[in-house]
Amino acid sequence: MSDTQGSPLPPEAAPGPDGLPVVGSFLESRCDFFAFRDRVAREHGGVARYEILGQSVFLLTDPDAIRRVLVGENERYEKGELFQQQLRPVLGNGLLNSEGEFWRRQRHLIQPxxxxxxxxxxxDMMVEATERTSARWDDGEVRDVHRDMMGLTLDIVARALAGVDIRDRTPAIGGALDTVMEQSAGGALVDLLPAWVPTPGRQALDEAVSSLDRIVDELIVEKRRALRAGEVESDDDVVAALLTATDEDGEHMADEQVRDEVKTLLLAGHETTALALTFTLHLLARHPDVEETLLAELESELGDEPAGVDSVRDLEYLDDVITESMRLLPPVHGILREPTEDVELGGYRIPEGTPLAISQWVVHRDPAHYDDPLEFRPERWTDEMEADLHPLAYFPFSSGPRRCVGDRFALLEAKLILATLLRRYAFEVVEPVDLEGCLEASITTRPTEPVRMRVRDR
Known part of the structure; x- marks a missing residue:
């Protein structure tokens, strides 16, 4: 792919769809985001280029190129302008979108x-919250499982963050976060208007962010008072840990920065896990043979005992079910990066600041890596299969230094919730039967309508 001098080809030489004059591939990607990216990768390869309203975008689905960006040469890339436009108005300079030395400092402070x-x-708190939530369900009732999982995971992450039961405030938090995610989907022509134009969507987002800021500020004030009064310790919860953490210079995190980090953890800590749970319950209901195997494992390993941290560690098939669900329907469908200098990928020169769209959705469903990739087959995850799999052919939590800080929290939460719910209830699909046809590309992979399922007592 290089010229006779051995230097990389210019970016415009990279393969990709022709698109339309002026708008490029904007309309096609807006019409069906996932099908568009699937087509671009299938027809043009693992490093492809397309235009969106005059802006070149490189779609990366080649695991070797992805590994260079996320792992091997990660210091040459940052989240970039497109990502910041989506999240900085909401999350400020939180861990998800901060960069450079400041990000490294924050990661160091948050990691403990x-x-x-x-x-x-x-x-134990995760299991108790699950039991309390599901106790309100009636046999035979049809519920929006996505809404239920969003509420449950928000309850859990809020209690882990703040160390208190804040159910009286979770509806307001959940409503604000829902608005944030809905508005982040973007892609409508109205979003092309200058940032200062007060569209209804932007006004709704501003109101949601103000509401979220107000609630989180209240939590911080309450937690700081409790710390001063000796009512809590620095290691009791995440907010307390953030308020008392110091860097190598002995400096504490400013309250505004604590707020940004708490908002980031609230958003990232409940949305993706709720989606993983929703997708998994739906997939299990459509694959009774898989569900039967999983129930047999739960019965064999847990008996009549409630799920616990130690017991779920040994549930290998449950691990496989969650892994396969997050492969087939990744809650985070893609990652954005931009090079901070001219780089070479796939034999092409990519100029500084060019958006790179790294797609878990495409890679996870690529027949080059998986047999029958569109089938839900947890049994595929054998030791031999994983040993042969490219490290960047499966990356639901990203990879490299910016891998999700809460990945282990999320996986434990998903295991405990599923083990608790599935032994008490059977879930039956009502609608939509074809969940994949009702997904949109927000920051996450979101259902566009309620995921209705009937719950029955076992």
């Missing part, structure tokens, strides 16, 4: 809140 021992300490 997610040690294995600290995460294990949340196990």
């Amino acid at each position: 809140a997610f040690t294995p021992d600290r995460i294990a300490g949340y196990g």
Whole structure:
């Protein structure tokens, strides 16, 4: 793919769809985001280029190129302008979108809140919250499972963050976060208007962010008072840990920065896990043979005992079910990066600041890596299969230094919730039967309508 001099080809030489004059591939990607990216990768390869309203975008689905960006040469890339436009108005300079030395400092301060021992300490709370939520369900009732999982995971992450039951405030938090995610989907022509134009969507987002800021500020004030009064310790919860953490210079995190980190953890800590749970319950209901195998494992390993941190560690098939669900329907469908200097990928020169779209959705469903990739087959995850799999052919939590800080928290939470719910209830699909046809590309992979399922007592 290089010229006779051995230097990389210019970016415009990279293969990709022709698109339309002026708008490029904007309309096609807006019409069906996932099908568009699937087509571009299938027809043009693992490093492809397309235009969106005059802006070149490189779609990366080649695991070797992805590994260079996320792992091997990660210092040459940052989240970039497109990502910041989506999240900085909401999350400020939180861990998800901060960069450079400031990000490294924040990661260092936050990491101790997610040690294995600290995460294990949340196990009983996760199970209790699940039992309390599901106790309100009636046999035969049709429920929006996505809404239920969003509420449950928000309850759990809020209690882990703040160390208190804040159910009286979770509806307001959940409503604000829902608005944030809905508006982040973007892609409508109205979003092309200058940032200062007060569209209804932007006004709704501003109101949601103000509401979220107000609630989180209240939590911080309450937690700081409790720390001063000796009512809580620095290691009791994440907010307390953030308020008392110091860097190598002995400096504490400013309250505004604590707020940004708490908002980031609230958003990232409930949305993706709720989606993984929703997708898994739906897939199990459509694959009774898989569900039967999983129920047999739960019965054999847990008996009549409630799920716990130690017991779910040994549930290998449950691990496989969650892994396969997050492969087939990744809650985070893609990652954005931009090079901070001219780079070479796939034999092409990519200029500084060019958006790179790294797609878990495409890679996870690529027949080059998986047999029958569109089939839900947890049994595919054998030791031999994983040994042969490219490390960047499966990356639901990203990879490299910016891998999700809460990945172990999320996986433990998903295991405990599923083990608790599935032994008490059977879930039957009502609608939509074809969940894949009702997904949109927000920051996450979101259903566009309620995921209705009937719950029956076992």
